[in-house]
Amino acid sequence: DGEVYKYYADGEWRASASGKAVAIVNPTTRQTQYRVQACTQEEVNKVMEAAKVAQKAWARTPLWKRAELLHKAAAILKEHKAPIAECLVKEIAKPAKDAVSEVVRSGDLVSYTAEEGVRILGEGKLLVSDSFPGNERNKYCLSSKVPLGVVLAIPPFNYPVNLAVSKIGPALIAGNALVLKPPTQGAVAALHMVHCFHLAGFPKGLIGCVTGKGSEIGDFLTMHPGVNCISFTGGDTGIAISKKAGMVPLQMELGGKDACIVLEDADLDLVAANIVKGGFSYSGQRCTAVKVVLIMEAVADAVVEKVNAKLAKLTVGAPEDNSDITPVVTESSANFIEGLVIDAKEKGATFCQEYRREGNLIWPLLLDHVRPDMRIAWEEPFGPVLPVIRINSVEEGIHHCNASNFGLQGCVFTRDINKAIMISDAMESGTVQINSAPARGPDHFPFQGLKDSGIGSQGITNSINMMTKVKSTVINLP
Numbered sequence: 001d002g003e004v005y006k007y008y009a010d011g012e013w014r015a016s017a018s019g020k021a022v023a024i025v026n027p028t029t030r031q032t033q034y035r036v037q038a039c040t041q042e043e044v045n046k047v048m049e050a051a052k053v054a055q056k057a058w059a060r061t062p063l064w065k066r067a068e069l070l071h072k073a074a075a076i077l078k079e080h081k082a083p084i085a086e087c088l089v090k091e092i093a094k095p096a097k098d099a100v101s102e103v104v105r106s107g108d109l110v111s112y113t114a115e116e117g118v119r120i121l122g123e124g125k126l127l128v129s130d131s132f133p134g135n136e137r138n139k140y141c142l143s144s145k146v147p148l149g150v151v152l153a154i155p156p157f158n159y160p161v162n163l164a165v166s167k168i169g170p171a172l173i174a175g176n177a178l179v180l181k182p183p184t185q186g187a188v189a190a191l192h193m194v195h196c197f198h199l200a201g202f203p204k205g206l207i208g209c210v211t212g213k214g215s216e217i218g219d220f221l222t223m224h225p226g227v228n229c230i231s232f233t234g235g236d237t238g239i240a241i242s243k244k245a246g247m248v249p250l251q252m253e254l255g256g257k258d259a260c261i262v263l264e265d266a267d268l269d270l271v272a273a274n275i276v277k278g279g280f281s282y283s284g285q286r287c288t289a290v291k292v293v294l295i296m297e298a299v300a301d302a303v304v305e306k307v308n309a310k311l312a313k314l315t316v317g318a319p320e321d322n323s324d325i326t327p328v329v330t331e332s333s334a335n336f337i338e339g340l341v342i343d344a345k346e347k348g349a350t351f352c353q354e355y356r357r358e359g360n361l362i363w364p365l366l367l368d369h370v371r372p373d374m375r376i377a378w379e380e381p382f383g384p385v386l387p388v389i390r391i392n393s394v395e396e397g398i399h400h401c402n403a404s405n406f407g408l409q410g411c412v413f414t415r416d417i418n419k420a421i422m423i424s425d426a427m428e429s430g431t432v433q434i435n436s437a438p439a440r441g442p443d444h445f446p447f448q449g450l451k452d453s454g455i456g457s458q459g460i461t462n463s464i465n466m467m468t469k470v471k472s473t474v475i476n477l478p
């Protein structure tokens with residue numbers, strides 16, 4: 001009680017000189033669960049300086065040694081899965097089982113990154129000059145990948161551990177230093193994860209983790225001259241960061257309005273199962289959640305009925321009890337979701353269930369006959385509320401999908417593979433899943449968004465490459 005979790009700088013756990021703390025409110029109890037340090041700009045400067053110094057030596061550390069440390073951190077992370085998962089349950093109301101999976105998935109991700117890194121970075125290129133017109137073979141160009149310097153990682157609340165290590169692992173294997181700014185909800189889980197890297201024995205200063213209010217240190221971090229790369233996952237803040245950041249590579253995964261297009265010939269049981277899993281797991285708080293169903297009128301009634309039957313079976317309650325639907329992350333998030341629901345009600349959507357809310361807990365809700373004039377047709381609720389838009393042609397579905405400012409993922413359900421491929425080609429989104437709900441994983445798959453959904457591509461391989469730069473040495477023969 002009264003304890004404020006320390007931040008991590010120069011290989012040590014420290015209290016901020018600010019003497020101030022940021023409260024983390026448990027979404028279920030709506031009481032303060034934990035408190036973390038409100039770091040000052042001066043402290044951010046110190047972390048940046050230490051990272052810069054440590055990075056120089058780390059870049060010269062043999063690749064196999066860097067991989068060895070990452071494997072060690074991955075193993076420790078998995079050993080600590082229970083206490084970290086407990087933080088996820090208390091801070092972000094993630095169902096207990098999913099919280100454990102997040103940590104295990106994170107350990108696997110770090111190990112895979114270490115293995116992938118030694119292969120990608122262990123290989124360079126040799127070019128000879130006489131392939132370009134007018135040249136003799138008197139120049140040999142040796143190129144390899146070198147680190148960028150200090151990578152700033154800003155993960156979101158919904159995967160405070162997994163979307164942190166998906167940035168930390170690639171940054172470190174590639175020889176970069178890493179400064180982490182965890183989300184407020186999820187900060188303690190993230191600090192515990194950082195502790196696993198600490199226990200693995202990474203050099204002092206190479207990893208820093210600062211906590212605090214985005215409004216106080218957010219811009220200071222993202223505009224800091226010591227930062228050489230920013231990897232961000234979250235909402236609109238990413239767009240603001242992209243406008244303020246300097247000339248550094250950016251990797252961003254922002255929102256999504258992932259569409260699920262359902263054709264008449266689809267396996268309707270498969271469709272219903274994926275709509276429920278895709279739309280409602282972690283109460284819809286995933287950037288890759290199904291956020292709008294675009295369904296051919298002929299099969300709409302049947303699918304809506306099947307989905308409703310499954311929704312009736314979802315358990316609603318506390319994350320500790322492994323409920324399927326748990327409280328959304330903050331009261332303001334619940335209010336936002338409610339605003340979308342009220343707007344849809346006023347404009348005549350069909351409520352398949354009664355709208356019910358207690359505190360931050362919102363019962364699963366399917367809204368049928370949603371029309372384009374409703375906000376929920378376009379905005380992402382990030383909650384357990386899913387709109388169904390009935391369509392009369394595939395073109396209508398594709399048109400709605402492409403009219404969105406987002407373009408993260410989408411999915412199409414049909415037994416006709418030719419149609420599926422044509423629809424996939426026509427959908428303006430970073431990934432299209434055929435006959436399954438959108439998902440980021442497996443974590444080595446490329447993951448990217450078009451339009452307002454992001455910049456660059458993630459996935460283990462792409463992230464390692466993105467956090468490096470090509471360096472050439474040319475041997476000139478007489």
Ligand code: G3H
Pocket residue numbers: 158159285286287288438439440441
């Ligand atoms: O919330 C955004 C995540 O990148 C989605 O990851 O598809 O594994 O839930 P997921």
